[in-house]
Amino acid sequence: MGIYGAINAAISGLKSQSYALENISGNIANSQTIGYKRLDTSFADLVASGGTDQTTQIAGTVLANSRATNDIAGDIQRSDIDTFMAINGDGYFVVQQKVGESDGRSIFSGDNVYTRRGDFQFDEEGFLVNGAGYYLFGNAIDATTGNPSGSVPELIQIQNDILPATATTEIQYRAKIATYPLTTNADPADPGSELLVGTPGADITAATESDFLASSVAGEAITIYNDNGSPVNVQLRWAKTENADPTAGPPATLDTWNLYYLTDADATGANARYTNVGEFQFNGNGSLAVPATTSITLSNVTVNGAVVGDVNFNFGSGGLTQTYDPNGRVTVNTLNQNGFSTGDQTGVKISGNGRIVATYNNGQTRALYEIPIASFNADGRLARLEGGAFAQTTDSGVPLFSATGSVEGNALEASNTDIADEFSKLIITQQAYSANTRIVTSGDEMLQEALNMVR
Template sequence: MGIYGAINAAISGLKAQSYALENISGNIANSQTTGYKRLDTSFSDLVASGGNDQTTQKAGTVNANSRATNEIPGDIQRSDIDTHMAIKGDGYFVVQEKLGQTDGRSIFSGNNVYTRRGDFTIDEEGYLVNGAGYYLFGNPIDETTGNVSGTVPELIQITNDFMGARQTTQIEYRGNLPTYPITAQSDSTTPGSELLDSSITPGTDITANDNTAFLRSSLAGEAITVYDENGSPVNVQFRWAKSQNADSSVPQNAQWELYYMADPTATGTDAMWTHAGQFEFDGSGALVSTTDDTGTTSTPAGSSMTLSDVTVAGNNIGDLQFAFGSDGLTQYADPNGSAKVKTLAQDGYASGEQTGVQISGSGRIVATYNNGQTRDLYEIPIASFSADSRLERLPGGAFAQTTDSGEPLYSATGSVKGNSLEASNTDIADEFSRLIITQQAYSANTRIVTSGDEMLQEALNMVR
């Protein structure tokens, strides 16, 4: 190879170390860039001529190439912005670049690219765009089923539409009725005083004239706000009255009547309380049968009954399912003699205005509303590739698929984490260590050039 070959090898070394220095410089510059993947440098030797016997071969020049680190994650950091997200594990967000606007509407490239940069925020059009200007894609959620509709990701656009009201269709009610109810009328020394006032026929509605006697001989069953078809709130009050005691000498069970207030302004013979159902308990306190407001008896008792055409203070709510479960209503002794309600819930709500958007633990974009409800809007897909290192690197921390990387696969093992960001995987300490080594190697190569030049000068001086 000779002196010229040595100088040529040293020059290739200078170029290779300059290449490495450029990667180190870029890595350090992007040490705080969200989702940045550093570029390491690989060196490979180029064998000089000399045949196929290593004893006659000489060390050749060197070539430098970048080595991707896409598979090395950065640290996951906490973010206070609800739309910020990070991928924990394998995978990429699916995004597109915006080309411009036409007639006030954004136009996009139509070519999907992929990124780990998750600092997304909502722009004026409702799109989710990250700090590098890439727009997020997702799979829409069917509002009725709650499942993903379609398999091809589409551009995410979040609107500020109101959530429509939902009419109440079911009330869940679970609790215990006392064996001996303590009412204003009951007297422990007077048998039967704990029962519904004798002036009132069990199973019938309570008129305004009978209201005082009814209140004195019944127990409060708590109240709940339900919603009509338009989302207007309606307060429904329940009361219980024991109408029959268990008798050990006769095969009969204890019997309770359920009522709800229908018209608080009723007068005279108008109905103030509507009879909702009848409940029969055996001696052990277990519910054995129910009779709904149409007179239909269920034996053994089911887990619910229908309250037909419920109307409260002129507000029609329609039919309500009064659900108490298989063991939800009991009649056990209670020292306070009151009805103890453990669960009282309903499934309706008023209309709501959107108050925010956040990322759920299952990787879905969820809208929150001021009526206390949430709605899943999109599921965020995670794309993966068979050969991550073969992706084409683009500005802004994005990557494009290539022939060598393979097609995107939507079976990545990673998961989306909300209120988080992935930091750069650059380690400053490592980069400075590489910087020192690169600097020393560059200096050593300059010495080779200097020495080669001196040797050439000596060879020329021989001629003189």
């Protein structure tokens, strides 16, 4: 190949090291770019002529190529912004670019691209767009089933919609009831004084309310809701109506209790003040007698004139027990219900399972979208686009929605550029470039010597 070949090889080295320097420069420049994937440089030697016999071959030129690092994750950093998100593991967000507007509404490209950049925030139309101008896609959640309503991602748009009220249809109630209730009338020296004064199981009228209150104990209260979201306060009380008779033969007399709720605080005379929910019998070990009551449905529940409708009291299996308590009271373990008032949206955040969840001022939350994560068989073959996005190519394969990564809210993925590593590569590149210039200089001097021989 001779002197000219050596100079040619050195020049290819200069070009390749310049190529490497450009990648290093770009990596360092993007060391703080969210979700940036650095470009490494691969060098490939080109064999010079010399036949197939290696002993006659000589070193040739060099070619530089970029090597993608899409599958190397950056560090995940915490953020105070609820709509920021990061992918922990494999995968990409599905996004599109905005190409214009028509009648004040945004128009999008229609071509999905993919990114790891998760600094998404809402624009004026309720779309989630990241700092590079890419708009997020997701799968809408069916409010009834709680599952995605389709498999094809759609553009995510969040409206500040009102969450309609939902009437209460179930009250979950679990409690421990004292074996001996310390009612106002209760006197340990007077057996039976702790029992209900009045007819067991009957509703309590306004005329008999004082006797009822003196011979019953509080079972706590809960707010439920009717169809229009109006709150209704339900006050519960327990009254023991019969003590077990250990001398009685089968079927033995059991401890018997009745549960009541306040129906009408303004009732007078013979009108019902408290309504009976049901009767409960307990074995000596404190468990409900067989058949154990696990739920009771009350028809057309009305409290102080507010109609709620049918409400199921759900006690669950083993939810009601009778136990010794020196305080003689009812200890409620669970008391909640499934209704709520109308709610205004107060915020949006990303849940731990990768869903966009809206929060409301009535304490409710609702999942609106599930964020899909796309993966590719050949990440390194994706086409790089501006703004940290990637496009599908023939070599990358089609997107697969079975990525092993997960979405984390209040987080961002940092660039995978390591400044120290880039500086190390910079030193090596600079030295290699300088060494190639020496080859050119030496080749030039050798050519001068050859030309001087003819003088």
